[in-house]
Amino acid sequence: MTSFFVLTSAEAMATAEAIEALRPLSWSAALLERAGERGGLSTNNMATLFEVRFGRALHDCGVAPI
DSSP states (O other): OOOSSSOOHHHHHHHHHHHHHHTTOGGGHHHHHHHHHTTSSSGGGHHHHHHHHHHHHHHHTTOOOO
16 A cells, blocks of 8 residues: 655655755745655655745746745
């Protein structure tokens, strides 16, 4: 059975890559700080890690959130 409440290694790797891609962008500072404060790359932080990956997707499409 698939578990949706466990951070997979693929998700962790994708999130780590997203963090590095977003780190130099001014709009991502608060998001990355929040991700770190809430536990970093851990299952307990999955909602915030999703936001990080979503932020990377927006960046890849040329969208800068405000």
